[in-house]
Amino acid sequence: MxxxxxxxxxxxxxxxxxxxxxxxxxxxxxxxxxxxxxxxxxxxxxxxxxxxxxxxxxxxxxxxxxxxxxxxxxxxxxxxxxxxxxxxxxxxxxxxxxxxxxxxxxxxxxxxxxxELENKRVDFNSSQGITDYVFHLLRNARTLRAGVEPNIVVCWGGHSISSEEYKYTKIVGHELGLRGLDICTGCGPGVMKGPMKGATIAHAKQRIIGGRYLGLTEPGIIAAEAPNPIVNELVILPDIEKRLEAFVRVGHGIIIFPGGAGTAEELLYLLGILLHPDNREVPFPLIMTGPKSATPYLEQLHAFIGHTLGAEAQQRCKVIINDPAQVAREMAKGIKEVTQFRRERSDAYHFNWLLKIDESFQRPFEPTHENMAGLNLTREQPVHELAAQLRRAFSGIVAGNVKVQGIRLIEEHGPYQITGDPQIMQPLGRLLQAFVDQHRMKLPGGSAYVPCYRVLS
The missing domain is CATH 3.30.1850.10 (MoCo carrier protein-like)
Known part of the structure; x- marks a missing residue:
């Protein structure tokens, strides 16, 4: 530039x-x-x-x-x-x-x-202490609004998507907005902008004043992906793990649109949490969707989840192709179940305290070459722990693609080396190659994408 x-x-x-x-x-x-x-x-x-x-x-x-x-x-x-x-x-x-x-x-x-760090009031040695820290960060930003019934839909997906996929996200956002639902995204371009743009028109049609377009980010991401101008509530969390926890604590349902490594990271994070035994009964609507042209992407990502995490993980995620109105109806229905569940258990509407998040999902992961090579990508562990390890692999790839520190590490030491069981590495390699072939790793333009990783069995 x-x-x-x-x-x-x-x-x-x-x-x-x-x-x-x-x-x-x-x-x-x-x-x-x-x-x-x-x-x-x-x-x-x-x-x-x-x-x-x-x-x-x-x-x-x-x-x-x-x-x-x-x-x-x-x-x-x-x-x-x-x-x-x-x-x-x-x-x-x-x-x-x-x-x-x-x-x-x-x-x-x-x-x-x-x-907060200087006052040393945060107990980073416990899962509950980290969750309390996320709560205080969000409360200080005035994100948490007591008494408001659940209506925040988190939209995850890529910044590098086709024009057809972008238009589809706007239509889905429009359908959500017509049903009085607010939008939360990672605040950048692409999927992070489209649903907000659609919802603004729908909110205007429904004469909804004070529609919320919440953007959650962290320093490494915001430096690479500038916020879109529709965001009217921006919160910068200190790292990717706090950001991901903020998404699932304040959101009442999540929609996965087409994306790349960052989207896979987010999906694995959420599935790992939902697969924890303590969360089996916690309702959390999760929908994967896209236009008809995105069918191969959605099917391949869904298949990857089956190959690595199993059928139970696939069942936690509903796939809806090329039907924005149905996506909105299913999400609205799911959020009503969330509302009833929290009401019966006296849980807060504005912060999901009941969701169990293990420390393995909360500890910051530094994507050095040593840490990436040391990931435990084997089946000799509980499935939710495998999801945590896979999430870190994709987090490292995101860092190598767009974050300053990650880019510099790749320039100095070459690609990350990712190793593990062949039955995990093979579907991982196929998924990553599909991201490359479909131009989902980086924004289009400029030189051809050079992978920041090598997948080894």
Whole structure:
């Protein structure tokens, strides 16, 4: 990505951080140096690049090498001074409103996360402590709304999809919106944008004011996939594991659209949780869908789940092809079951406390070459643990494709080596090759995709 047109500007909070204590202001000023500042700069640059077609964090950072943010203290809060910022984030000298909201949401989340870590109130040695941490991050972002009946549909899928698949996600989002359902995605382009776009029209038709378009991300992802401008609630979780837990805790049902390695990672994460013995009776609607042209993709992904995790895993996921209205009807029906289940057990509507999530799904996985080679991809373990291991394999591939650190590791040491039982490696290799053949690993354009991995039996 070549250097682009830049501008200088100052901007004040709106939507987040409008009222601050003196301690918070001081904490924000201290953010102006060190690793926390570097993290905020990276996320801010991605937010200011909303609408960019790049999915390479390293490329985006290199396009704006002189971009800086200065934090100034005011009597009632703060002001940000942006130096050499992307000019496309402004109209006639004013920052676009959605961009400004997301910029301060990012600052809010990064500073609060750091504050929680410094106060050492988080018990990272227990599963419950990690869940409490996710809860507090979401509550601080005002994501959790007590008393509102379940209506949040999480939509997972790829950023690199065909125009037909993108149009299909908009139609499904429209059908969901007509039924009063809100949308939560990973906040980027492609599948993360389409359902939100469709729902905005449906909400307008139904005169629904205050429709929610919730985007959950993490620093490594947002740096590569800028948020789409429809997102009106942005939350940046500290890592991919906290982000995935946030999805399943706040969402009341999940739809899987066509995607690539990241979508497979998300599906394996959820299936691993649902296959845990403690969750067998917990209702959680899960639908895989796409247009007719996506039938081979959906069938192959469904078959991969059967080959690796078994028939029970396949049964937890309903496949609906080329029928957006039926997808919405099934999801609305499933959410009614979720509502009844939580009402009977006095569980919160806004946060799924009853869902058991093992620590193996919560511990951050660092995709180094050593860790990728050491994955336990064998059948000599409970099926939900195998799902956790497979999820990490796909997480590493995502890192090698789009995240700065992963890209640099691949440049220095070559592809990841993934090994395991042949009956697991063979369907894994076929699925990954299908992703490559269908251009689902990276956004189209530029040079041909070079795999960041090697699958070995």
């Amino acid at each position: 070549a250097s682009r047109k830049t501008t200088n500007a100052t901007v004040s909070p709106k939507g987040s951080l409008e009222t601050l204590s003196q301690r918070e202001v001081q904490q924000l000023r201290e953010t102006g140096s060190g690793s926390v500042y570097a993290l905020f700069r990276q996320c801010a640059l991605a937010i200011l690049n909303t609408g960019s077609n790049s999915d390479n964090a390293k490329t985006i950072l290199e396009a704006y090498p002189d971009f800086e943010i200065l934090i100034h203290q005011l009597d009632r809060g703060i002001r940000l001074e942006l130096c050499n910022a992307p000019a496309d984030a402004f109209v006639d000298g004013e920052m676009i409103a959605s961009t400004r909201e997301m910029l301060f949401s990012g600052l809010r989340d990064i500073v609060y996360t750091q504050s």
